Amino acid sequence: MKLFGWRESRAEEPQQSEENxxxxxxxxxxxxxxxxxxxxxxxxxxxxxxxxxxxxxxxxxxxxxxxxxxxxxxxxxxxxxxxxxxxxxxxxxxxxxxxxxxxxxxxxxxxxxxxxxxxxxxxxxxxxxxxxxxxxxxxxxxxxxxxxxxxxxxxxxxxxxxxxxxxxxxxxxxxxxxxxxxxxxxxxxILSVAYQSLGFEKAMVAKGGNKRGFLKTTKRLTNEAMNALKAAWRKLYSGNNDETVVVLNDGMEFQESSSSAAELQLNENxxxxxxxxxxxxxxxxxxxxxxxxxxxxxxxxxxxxxxxxxxxxxxxxxxxxxxxxKKSYFYAFDTAEIMRGDIEKRYKAYGEAVKAGWITKNEIRAKENMHAIEGLDVVGMSLGDVIFDVEKKTFFTPNTGTVTDGLTPVTAKDIQNPKEGGEGIEG
Structure with missing residues (x-):
């Protein structure tokens, strides 16, 4: 086992230079x-x-x-x-x-x-x-x-x-x-795509919703006119002013560019x-x-x-x-508040299990992290049920108190007091 050779690490997020x-x-x-x-x-x-x-x-x-x-x-x-x-x-x-x-x-x-x-x-x-x-x-x-x-x-x-x-x-x-x-x-x-979509949307909002396009002119513009046009256009697309119109000189027109697939599908994306x-x-x-x-x-x-x-x-x-x-203690979250629907289904299942007689109420309480209550370690059965012992191949009818091998009925009294010379039946 190595005792030395320690190295320090941190799950730091990679940094990116803001330049360029x-x-x-x-x-x-x-x-x-x-x-x-x-x-x-x-x-x-x-x-x-x-x-x-x-x-x-x-x-x-x-x-x-x-x-x-x-x-x-x-x-x-x-x-x-x-x-x-x-x-x-x-x-x-x-x-x-x-x-x-x-x-x-x-x-x-x-x-x-x-x-x-x-x-x-x-x-x-x-x-x-x-x-x-x-x-x-x-x-x-x-x-x-x-x-x-x-x-x-x-x-x-x-x-x-x-x-x-x-x-x-x-x-x-x-x-x-x-x-x-x-x-x-x-x-x-996927997160980068979603983040860049936000940037795309931000850029569109910053332009005030104005469509992108380009200017066409049949005349050559002077440097002074070009600078004035650029300033007006920049102000129009800044989204921070009340001006929504740029007046174009004679012979100049605005040609709207077609919307990109990204613009058309922004909401769907x-x-x-x-x-x-x-x-x-x-x-x-x-x-x-x-x-x-x-x-x-x-x-x-x-x-x-x-x-x-x-x-x-x-x-x-x-x-x-x-x-x-650690052998006897444990922590658990109380999820009753967020599992209401499941609690109803779970309790209904518990009710069916108790009714069917294959689980005790204390076993259910243990599953719910609740302490046992004396007297709840019993399995309920209907008197009309017939119980089959798979090992002895016998049937017991609680309603009549009889045990039978399927052919000859035997009473509960016979089980406890077998006839003389008989082997009896173990209960």
Whole structure:
């Protein structure tokens, strides 16, 4: 195992020099460019920002709960909610930092989606957690060893190195558990197209909606007349004045240029780009417009929200529990508020399962992270049911209290008090 050979890395966004960058967004949109997509640019795209905000805000508002698995007096395994743990308060209310719990979770989720990683420092006194502090993405970096098998790393904040167990860490699309990949890096092409479309639209608005074209004249213009015409034309297309007319001299006319394919299809392209961006986040577009059906909304929750919730709970179980607690404690988000439709379907399924007699109510409570209640470990059956014992090949009818092999009926009394000389039937 290599102990040395550490190297520092940060998932920084590539920078591009502003020198010699064309300001003609229309030409750049038509001809294309090699501009690097960054998180800041991506957040200027309305659909992208809406998707990021929807995911972050939805998860941040969910309460975090702490549970413990233990044995009751009878030795049965039960799940108990721990409500008085100070860490629960930090994850739902006062973190002890300048950010509230909701603000901290929102910031971490946005960093995770935009940059691939996010961290929050766990301030401890011995084994007791005193506070939790969010660290912005551009305020930390990582230093890791060069061994591809026995991976080790440290987190650097303000020039000081810390071991990973001092932080709550979330990574997206990670391959080493140290750094992640943000959505703008993983989907740069479609986001670049959407961003350049914004630039194209901006250029059209800046021109005040005036059509592009060129001037034709049968006479040669003097330099003075040429300069005056250019000034008037520049003012017309600046979009910052009230003049919408340029008076042309005798023998001069304006020839309108035909609209480009990009101009004609701008709105259609915007809708297509928006749909593709939603697909990146696995969000149904109608959800962002509050027009989604229950099926579309529930599908979005399952595909866009629940995977990140699993990442968060895994991070909390790994980083926010003591080693001695990890065998019996676990964190979970209360998703009842965002899964109303699914709860109704789930509870209906539970009802059918209890009615069919193949699950107990305490087993259902365990699935819902609820503690067991004495007396609910029974399976209900109808007296009209006939129960077949697949091992003994016998039938038992609760309504009559008889057991039969399919031919000769046997009463429940015969089971308990077999006739003299008979072998009886085991119950």
């Amino acid at each position: 960058v064309s300001t003609d967004y229309t030409l750049r949109a038509l001809l294309g460019n090699d501009e690097v997509m960054t998180a800041d640019k991506a957040m200027q795209i309305p659909t992208y920002a809406a998707c990021v905000n929807f995911i972050a805000d939805t998860i941040a508002m969910l309460p975090v709960k702490l549970y413990k698995m233990e044995n009751d007096e009878s030795g049965k395994r039960i799940i108990k909610e721990i409500e008085d743990d100070p860490r629960v308060r930090m994850l739902n209310g006062d973190t002890g930092d300048t950010l509230s719990a909701v603000e901290m979770k929102t910031a971490m989720l946005k960093d995770t989606l935009n940059h691939g990683s996010s961290v929050a420092y766990i301030n401890k006194a011995g084994t007791k957690t005193k506070s939790v502090h969010y660290v912005a993405f551009d305020e930390f970096s990582t230093v890791k060893n060069e061994d591809p098998i026995f991976k080790t790393y440290q987190i650097v904040v303000g020039g000081q190195r810390y071991w990973p167990h001092n932080f709550i860490k979330i990574h997206r699309a990670t391959k080493d558990g140290v750094t992640g990949i943000g959505v703008p890096y993983q989907n740069s092409e 915007k809708r297509t780009n928006a749909t593709e961006i939603c697909e990146i986040f696995k969000i149904c577009p109608a959800v962002l417009n509050d027009k989604a059906t229950d099926e579309e909304y529930n599908l979005t929750i399952k595909t866009a929200i629940l995977p990140l919730l699993n990442e968060l709970t895994t991070a909390l179980d790994r980083d926010f529990l003591l080693e001695s607690e």
